[in-house]
Amino acid sequence: MGGRWLSVLQSQTGNVVDAFAMVNYVTITGKLHPASGEDYMRLVRLAWDFKNAVRITTRMIAKGVGRSNILKELRGVLNKAYADSAYKLAKAMVEGCLFNGCNPLHIEVRRPFIVSEGESSRLGNRNVRLEDTNIVKVKYPYDGSWITLRAEFGERYLPLLRELAELARRKKVSYGARIVFREGSIYLHLSIPIKLYLKYFKRGEAKGGLVAGFDINSDRVNLVIIDRYGRIVDTRTAWFTEAVSHGFSRNRARALRLGALAKLLKYCYTHSVGVVVFENLSLIKRRRYTRSKTGNRKITLFAKRQLIQYGVVMALKYGFKVILTNPRGTTNSKEHSEVMKKYGLDRHTASAYLTALRGLTHQQK
Numbered sequence: 001m002g003g004r005w006l007s008v009l010q011s012q013t014g015n016v017v018d019a020f021a022m023v024n025y026v027t028i029t030g031k032l033h034p035a036s037g038e039d040y041m042r043l044v045r046l047a048w049d050f051k052n053a054v055r056i057t058t059r060m061i062a063k064g065v066g067r068s069n070i071l072k073e074l075r076g077v078l079n080k081a082y083a084d085s086a087y088k089l090a091k092a093m094v095e096g097c098l099f100n101g102c103n104p105l106h107i108e109v110r111r112p113f114i115v116s117e118g119e120s121s122r123l124g125n126r127n128v129r130l131e132d133t134n135i136v137k138v139k140y141p142y143d144g145s146w147i148t149l150r151a152e153f154g155e156r157y158l159p160l161l162r163e164l165a166e167l168a169r170r171k172k173v174s175y176g177a178r179i180v181f182r183e184g185s186i187y188l189h190l191s192i193p194i195k196l197y198l199k200y201f202k203r204g205e206a207k208g209g210l211v212a213g214f215d216i217n218s219d220r221v222n223l224v225i226i227d228r229y230g231r232i233v234d235t236r237t238a239w240f241t242e243a244v245s246h247g248f249s250r251n252r253a254r255a256l257r258l259g260a261l262a263k264l265l266k267y268c269y270t271h272s273v274g275v276v277v278f279e280n281l282s283l284i285k286r287r288r289y290t291r292s293k294t295g296n297r298k299i300t301l302f303a304k305r306q307l308i309q310y311g312v313v314m315a316l317k318y319g320f321k322v323i324l325t326n327p328r329g330t331t332n333s334k335e336h337s338e339v340m341k342k343y344g345l346d347r348h349t350a351s352a353y354l355t356a357l358r359g360l361t362h363q364q365k
Helices: 003-012 037-062 067-074 080-099 155-169 194-201 250-269 293-301 304-317 334-343 347-364
Strands: 025-034 113-116 128-132 135-140 145-152 176-182 185-193 210-216 220-226 232-239 273-279 321-325
Touching (some): 025 155, 025 194, 037 067, 037 113, 037 176, 067 080, 128 155, 210 250, 210 304, 232 347, 250 273, 250 304, 321 347
Antiparallel strands (some): 113 176, 210 220
């Protein structure tokens, strides 16, 4: 059934990569509790200064100021490690803004927060140290001291965190950290190396011979399962049209999408799939808009990259081999139109089919 398309797509798999090359960390969240009011105020001061540093840096990058000049100014307010983290985050924000077709000079950073990148040679992190499963220390750059906070994580994460802290003390791993203030509480987001995470949270070992391709959109997820000859074995569509309704909560929309994707991945696991294929959105340099204002609103509000990252992690937990493929040509192309016409597929199912084929051709190389 798909023999012709295998040959058509064989030359288009150069940008296909294994998921482990793209997704290195998984984030888990816990709460932080300062020991005193003084420690709380010190943490708040640091968070406000970091937030302002990021905002100012986005403006400087947008105006073309060089990296060395920006870092020199940042290091006059924060230490070198915080300055480096602020610069990298601001640069990513500017790039994301340009991807969405927005003006980076209008970027706003409303809430105070702290980000510190990981570094194995610095006991795991340069400024935020996981001392134990219930103790975290944050570097206070103004006098070089450390703020000690009590950490509270879910019980299921404690064995993982215990090993992470031990490996960090031995300078074997690094982990990123983000501290945010929300609804009167302080949260710590730790970015754990994915292979260490899977050691504790892997759910299975997918051994099937079929390949599944996904097409993810703001109001649906389309799944196509094919065999090793490229023939369609099964198709599924998970709908969540209410997620794109005007005024619908973003958090509820995200939960709907995540739940739908999780169910489809579980379906793949129980239906002999061994390889899962998603779009590699890092290869897209600019968000593609339509002539429809409603459609563009849906696109803008839809965090597709985040959803695919969740899908990759969930698929790895099931033991699938996960492949990320170049989305170019899977929609609005000659091959896409011919697939729709030949097999009677809607445009999203046809995209999922072409995505699955690209994963299959990569497997066969």
